[in-house]
Amino acid sequence: MAKPRSTEKRERIFQAGLRLFSHNGYTKTTIKDIANEAGVSFGTVFTYFQNKEELFNSCVTEPLEEFRDHILTTHETLDSMTYEMFVQLVGRHVDFFLEKEHYLRVVQYxxxxPERFPEMEVLDQFADDFMDFIQSVAKVGMKKGFLPEGNPEEIGYGYLAFLMGARLTFTDHANVQLTNAFKNQALRLFGAGITEG
Amino acid sequence: MAKPRSTEKRERIFQAGLRLFSHNGYTKTTIKDIANEAGVSFGTVFTYFQNKEELFNSCVTEPLEEFRDHILTTHETLDSMTYEMFVQLVGRHVDFFLEKEHYLRVVQYxxxxPERFPEMEVLDQFADDFMDFIQSVAKVGMKKGFLPEGNPEEIGYGYLAFLMGARLTFTDHANVQLTNAFKNQALRLFGAGITEG
Amino acid sequence: MAKPRSTEKRERIFQAGLRLFSHNGYTKTTIKDIANEAGVSFGTVFTYFQNKEELFNSCVTEPLEEFRDHILTTHETLDSMTYEMFVQLVGRHVDFFLEKEHYLRVVQYxxxxPERFPEMEVLDQFADDFMDFIQSVAKVGMKKGFLPEGNPEEIGYGYLAFLMGARLTFTDHANVQLTNAFKNQALRLFGAGITEG
Amino acid sequence: MAKPRSTEKRERIFQAGLRLFSHNGYTKTTIKDIANEAGVSFGTVFTYFQNKEELFNSCVTEPLEEFRDHILTTHETLDSMTYEMFVQLVGRHVDFFLEKEHYLRVVQYxxxxPERFPEMEVLDQFADDFMDFIQSVAKVGMKKGFLPEGNPEEIGYGYLAFLMGARLTFTDHANVQLTNAFKNQALRLFGAGITEG
DNA sequence: GATGAATGAGTGTTCATTCAT
DNA sequence: CATGAATGAACACTCATTCAT
Structure with missing residues (x-):
């Protein structure tokens, strides 16, 4: 039977790294901590990641794929979007960002x-893609009339800033109760929102 | 005799600490780096700050005073606020936050x-004060009719999140050109904004 | 059943060890390096040698047999030795030592x-045997009159020192062209040499 | 009073390094060992040497100066050299090499x-200078008639090889008693020697 | 027999902190 | 007050060795 190349262990180390890097930052997090948290021995970390930097690098870049899947897509084509779908999309975004606290703290780090971490480029690219997507959404909403006129580019920048800030400015407890507040405020950045009701 | 409270040297060390802590994080920043940046000798840092942690602590709490002065006040009383004054206030907020990149990165750190740094409490208090102030502003705006109805508490949370995110999500270059975009989006969080015009 | 004593694989590992130990010293040489150089897998080294030390030990002691064969013998009996045979013997010694760079570096190591490596004793014994042999040669030469009078013991010490130094003091390139020089100088240690011609 | 920039401590560390590097080789020697041997704390080594490599580098290159002084000079000019002076010079060489066991083992290392240590170049240069000097001595001896004809270059190579081998092939005890033997053999490399008497 | 994942002791190095000058 | 030599705890990383497959 083929050696399963135990990916499960790599995953445990990876998750432990994500958690600890977000709690303590890069330098304060030690390999020993990560090994303990992952329940593996010290040296095993180096079996799966060449060094600390590579592990960190993975923690920054790998989750981006999941972000792409959840964030840069609608269930249908943009052209067929309705106001209800738009509201759902924004809700999904808020939920997803709020949920990814650990990862976003690493990103923020x-x-x-930027000079210290070359991963920055991949993040920049993702941010650009995300803002492009939001611009398209805004344009469709304006064209279809369910959003008031506005500058799509400004909306893109503001929206990303808001989602990041929502997750990073408050610690956990507060946020749980604030999901709805953030969803409503996010809609307002598009010129929509509760006041429409 | 008590230690000197405010020499020019202390200030230089303090500013150097602020700059380096925000660039490199707490752990990566060394006392030697700070001493070099401040143009003083190695041991002199310990003349003005008991240890690294106390210096960091100062970097987090002292600038809050300036924030209070610039951010938690209007030039007149709240009751006499007009829409133009409100727009100016928001503009001032955006300008001030965008300007304080170094400090805000330390705050974010x-x-x-939160478990690691006891300064957290002071920051929480400030955030509460700020959001209270914003709620008052929003209420006045609604009462006077220059802002549409909305939930003042939600506005407070969303507004702080947005200001932090605006500054922390983008690196310097992008931001300079985006000041106006952020001002417009900030107004929209109150239900106001360019599209109203 | 006993472990395999002499596979082709064992020989490959052995030769790789000899080469790398002489290039990098004991500590710098890793088992992984040896495995790579030998073209076998990591763990296979431990199939043929109990541990790193035993492998090193083998690298020091096993080649001594070959030395004995090539160095401690004349083709005929000592008593029938002529000056021509003596010159040939010395030439053979120089050639052989110059050729065995890798091994001699390990020996030198x-x-x-000496406190660190117990192999020392075997080497001492060999050195004694070699010097005894040289003394005998010198005595025969003096008795037969083709060598001038001299102290045989001193010749033995000097000759061994010279052969080691010739190989260990210069790196490869130089040596190739110097073979003759060393042969001539080696003869001079016996009081013979080109100037006699 | 000026800070004495405690050179004495640097010297202690340096000597300890020389001793231990020659006993154990580069890799086996630990900074901790050196610190203990020098009677200073662990971190102090790094106050005087940037890292292990620089310390080793110093151990190889600095003593060369002393070698130059003792080895590459006669008390008078070469032209006025007599046979007695020549014998004394060779005796001085042997004494000096035999005395410098520690250093020569490091050199040998x-x-x-050579690929691993850039210090090699300095050593090569020194070897060339030494052999040039020996050639000049040999030429003078031949010209003045107290040495038989011979190839000065070959003598240079052989002489250096012999001096190195004399020191490196035998461990301490043996050598002390062998000084005279080595002096006599060294003279023979020039075609001179006791048998001449 | 052959393999290489897992382990953890041991290394070089950094850096906050102390303290004598 | 200012300095920087001295210290040693703590870290990232290497590598010989074991052992399940």
Whole structure:
């Protein structure tokens, strides 16, 4: 039987890294901590990741795929979008960002030290893609009339900033109760929102 | 005799700490780096700050005073506020947050690791004060009719999140050109904004 | 059943060890390096040698047999030795030592750290045997008159020192062209040499 | 009073390094060992040497100066050299090499791994200078008639090889008693020697 | 027999902190 | 007050060795 190349162990280390890097930052997080958290021995971390930096690098870049899947798509084509679908999309975005606290803190860590981390480029690309997508959504909404006129580019920038800030400015407890508040405020960035009701 | 409270040297060390902590995080920043940046000798840092942690602590809490002055006040009383004054206030907020990149990155660093840093409480208090102030502003705007109806508490949370995100999500270059975009989007969180015009 | 004593694989590992130990010293040489050089897998090394030390030990002691065969013998009996045979013997010694660079570096490594390596004793014994042999040769030469009078013991020590130094003091390139020089100088240690011609 | 920039401590570390590197080789020697041997704390080594490699580098290159002083000079000019002075010079060489066991083992360590250590070049240069000097001595001796004809270049190579081998092939005890033997054999490399008497 | 994942002792190095000058 | 030599705890990383497959 083929060696299963135990991906399960790699995954445990990866998740432990994500959790600890987001709690303590890159430097404060030690390999030993990660090994303990993952329930493997010290040296095993180096079996799956060449060094600390590579592990960190993986923690930054790999989850982007999941983000792409959940965030840069509607269930249908953009052209057939209705206001209800739009509201759902925004809700999905807020939920997803709020849920990804660990990951977003790592991202924030990289953004703050762009010269230090080369992963920055991949993140920039993702941000651009995300804002392009939001612009398209805004344009469709305006064309179809369920959104008031506005500058799509500004909406893109503001929307991404808001989602990041929503997750990073508050610690866990507060946020859970605030999901709805953030969803309503997110809609307002498009010129929509509760006041429409 | 008490230690000197405010020499020019202390200030230089403090500013150097602020800059380096925000660039490199707490752990990566060394006392030696700070001393070099401040143009003082290695041991002198310990003349003005008991240890690294106390210096960091100062970097987090001291600038809050300036924030209070610039952010939690209008030039007149709230009751006499007009729409133009409101727009100016929001503009001032955006400008001020965008300007304080270094400091906000340090703040973010603390927020992400609340168990590790006791400064968190002071920051929480400030956030509460800020959101209270914003709620009052929103209520006045609604009462006076220059803002549509909305939930003041939600506006407060959303507004703070947005300001933080605006500054922390993008690196310098992008931001300079985006000031107006952020001002417009900030107004929309109150239900106002360019599209109203 | 006993472990296999002499597979082709064992020989490959052995030769790789000899080469790498002489290039990099004991500590710098890793088992993984040896395995790669030998074209076998990592763990296979441990099939043929109990541990790193035993492999090193083998690298020091096993080649001594070949040395004995080539170095401690004349083709005829000592008593029938002529000057021509003596010159040939010395030439053979120089050639052989110059050729065995890898091995001699390992030997030198052991000599320099006698407390650390128990192989030292075997080497000492060999050195004694070699010097005894040289003394006999010198005595015969003097008795037969083709060598001037001299102290045979001193000749033995000097000759071995010279052969080791010739190989270990210069790196490869130089040596190739110097074979004759070393042969001539080796003869001079016996009081013979080109100037006699 | 000026800070004495405690050179004494640096010297202690340096000597400890020399001793231990020659006993154990580069890799086996630990900074901790050196610190203990020098009677300083662990971190102090790094106050005087940037890292292990620089310390080793110093151990190889710095003593060369002393070698130059003792080895590459006669007390008078070469032209006025007599046979007695020549014998004394050779005796001085043998004494000096035999005395410098530690250093020569380190040198040997570097020679054996030329790709690994850049110090090699300095050593090569020194070897060339030494052999040039020996050639000049040999030429003078032949010209003045106290040495038989011979190839000065070959003598240079052989002489250096012999001096190195004399020191590196035998461990301490043996050598002390052999000084005279080595001096006599060294003279023979020039075609001179006791048998001449 | 052959393999290589898992382990953890041991290494070089960094850096906050102390303290004598 | 200012300095920087001295210290040693703590870290990332290497590698010989074991052992399940």
């Amino acid at each position: 990289v953004i703050g030290q | 603390v927020i992400g690791q | 052991v000599i320099g750290q | 570097v020679i054996g791994q």
